[in-house]
Amino acid sequence: MTTDSNPRASGTVRATELHDLIAAFAAIGSTGDGGVCRLAATALDQAARDRFRREIDGRGLLARVDPIGNMFGVAMLAPESTDVVIAGSHLDTQPTGGRFDGIYGVLAGLLAVQALRHRAIAEPGRARRNLAVANWTNEEGARFQPSLTGSSVFAGILALEDAYALQDGDGISLGDALAAIDYRESSPLDLQPVRYVELHVEQGDRLERAGADIAAVSGAWAARKISVVFEGEASHTGPMPMASRRDAMRAAARAIEALYDEVERENAGAHASAARISVYPNSPNVVAARVRVWFEIRHEDEAVVLVISSRFLERVKRESALLGVGVSFAADELRGTALLDSAGVDVVRGVVHDLGLKALTLQTIAGHDALAIQKRIPASLIFVPSRGGLSHNPREFTDPQALDKGYAVLVETLWRMATAES
Template sequence: MSLQARVNGERLWASLMEMAEIGATAKGGVTRLALSDEDRRGRDLFVAWAEAAGCTVRVDAMGNIFARRAGRNDQLAPVLTGSHSDSQPAGGKFDGIYGVLAGLEVLRTLNDLGIETERPIEVVDWTNEEGSRFAPAMIASGVYAGVFDLEYGLSRVDAEGVSIGEALQRIGYAGPHPVGGQAVHAAFELHIEQGPILEAEGLTIGVVGGAQGQRWYEVELLGRSAHAGTTPMDHRLDAVLGFARVVEAVNRLGLEQGAEGRATVGMANIFPNSRNVVPGRVFFSVEFRHPDEAVLARQDQQLREAVAQVAEGIGLQHSVKQIFQYAPIAFDSDCVEVVRAASAALGYSHRPMISGAGHDACYLSRVAPTAMIFVPCVDGLSHNEAEEIHPQWATAGADVLLQSILAKAGA
C-alpha cells in the first residue's frame, strides 16, 4: 500500500459536476433513466474520459461498460471497481455515478504518479442498477453473476413495452462481448451511504461488511363496500380500518428488531377509492429488511399472524403472498479488512456498516471477493434531487478506494 498516493479531489469533483449537467433538473438533481438519451450521453462521456486515460473499453451484451488499465502481468485476473450511472426520475447527482467516476479518478491518479500495478484494473458502469425504468433493479450485474440468464435480462420491458435489448440497440450500447464468465481477483464498490448514520456520528468512511436480506409481500384485505352515509359504524366491513391496523403492526415488527430492523408499507391501492364509500378492498405491499435470515423468517410468521388477527377481528377476508426473497449478503472478509486498514492508515474516521439498500456489489459478491465503501450524504438523503455530499467526503472515499485497489492489484 502506497500511502503517498492520493487522488486529485478537485479533478474528481469537476468530473462529477460535469457529468451532473447531463439530465440536470431544475432543483439540482438529475434524470438519467437507464438506456435513455441522457444515459447514452453519460455513457459516451465516461467512455471518452476512460479512453483519454489510456484505457481499453469493452461493452458486453447487457451494455455494461468496462474500462481496463493494463497491469504488468495482464493475464492475471483484474481488480474491479465501479457502480452505475443511471438514476431515479428526479434523482440525485451522486448515487451510483460517484463510484464510477471515483474509479476513473483512481486510474487517472495512477497515471499521474507513474504507478504500474501487477494486475490490471477495470472500472465498470453497470446497466440499469436503479430499476426505475426496467424491473428488476440490478438486472445487468445479476446477469453478470448468473442470477438471471441473458435472455431474461434483455427481454425486460419498460412501461411503453420497450425491452432492454431494443433500448441497448437504439442507443448503440448492445455490446459484442459475453456477460460475465471472467475471473475477478477482487472488487470494490464506492457509494454514498444513502442514510444518515455516518453524518450523524461525524464519521467519514463506512466499512461495509454486508447487505441486508429482503422479503417483499403483497397483502389483500377484503371487506364490503357500502354507502358512507347510511351504513352504521357497527355494520361496516371496512378494509381501510384493517389496513391501518396492519400498518401499525408492520411498524412494530420493524422497531422490535432494533437498529438493523426495517419494515415498510410502501404502496397501497384502496377500492373503490371514493370519498363517500366505505372501502371494500385494500391491496398493499409490505417489505422487511434485516441482515439475519432467521429474523426475516420470524417476521414472515409474525406478519401472517398479525394480518390474520386483524382481519378476523373485524370480519375481513385476507391473503398474504411473498413475492420476493433476497438473502442477506456477507462480503469477503479479506476485502472488508483491506477497506478498514486503508481507512485507518489514511486517518479517516470509520465504522463497520451493513448496507440497507441493494447494490450491484451484492450480486457481484457471488462470483468475486467483494466489499463496499460508504461516504456520508447530507441528512442521509438520496433518491432525491436534494441529494448532496461534500467534496472532502468524495475525496476521502476515493482515497480509500485507491489504497484498497493498490493493496489487491499489487503496486
C-alpha cells in the same frame, strides 16, 4: 496537483476533477432542485452513458459493453495477465435521486483507474493485474424490478434472457429498452475478473454520528419484501351501507399501521416501510375493490426479520378477514444476511489507517451491486458519510472533502489489489 497544461493527456487527475465530473453528470436528468431523475435504459440514461463512454475513450481506457449493457473502461496495467480488478457502481437513479448515489462510485472509479494506469507506467513491474471501471445496468430497480440487474447477470445469478424479459410499468422490456438506446452490445470484458471494489455514499447516518471518514462494509442486513394484495368488492362510496362494504383500502390501511406497530413492539432497531401502493379502480366514488401494497422489513439479524414479518402477516390475515377482505401474496422475497469478502475489509481498513483517516466497519442496510458480484468474485464496499443520512432525495449531500477522502482510499485500495502477490 499538477502544472501540466493538458492534465487529461498526461493522465494526472486534478483535485477538482471529480467534483467537476459529478456536477456535469448531475445536469443530465436534473430535476432542478439539486436532484436527478435518470431511470435505467431511458434517453437520459443513454445521454449519461454516452458521456461516460467519451470519458473512457478520452482518458485512454478501452471501452467494452456487455449484452446486458454493463459498461467497462479497461486499463491494461499488466498486459501479461488476464486478471482484472473492477471498480464501479451505477449511473441510473431513482425518480427522486441525488447527485452522488452510484454516480460517485463510477466517476471515482474512472479517475482512479486512469491515475493508476499512469502510476503503473511510472513504477514499471509493480502491477500484476489489470484494472477496469464499471457502470452496472439498472442498479436501482426503479424502472425494472428486481434491482441489481446488470451486476446479477454479470455474477451469473440472473440469466440474460430473464433480464431482457423484465418489463417496466408500460410493458416495455429491458431488452428492447437497451436496444433502443443502443446499449445491447456484445464487446464483453475479455479478461478474468478477480476482485470488485465499490465506493458509495452511506445513505444512512452511522458514519456521521461516529465522526468517522470511511466505512469498510463487512456484509448486509437481511431483508424481507412482501407484496400483499387485498381483495374486497367495488361499491358506491355513497349509498352502500357501511356494514356491507368489503373495503380493500381500509384493510390495507390497517395492515400498513400494523407493520410499523410490530416494528416498534419488537424494539430491536429494525427498519421497515410500506412505500408503494396501487388501487383498483382508483376512483373517489368507488370503494376500493383491490389494493396492492409493497412492504419491506430489514434487520442485521434474519431471525428478527422473520419474527416481525410473521407477526405482521398473522395480523394482516386476521384483521382483513374481520373486514371481509381476502388476502394473497403477489411476492414474498427473503434476502438473508450477506457477507462481503473479509480479506477486502482488511485491505480497506489498512489503507484507511495508513492514510490517517478514521474507519468504521459496518453492514450495509441498502442493496448494492457489490452484494450481487460477491456471488462470483470477492467484493468490497466502501462508504463515505451522507449528510443527515439522506438519500433517494434531491437534498442528498456529501462534503467535497469527504468525497476526496473516499477517492484517496479507493485509489490506494485498487493499487494494493492490483499489485498484491496473491
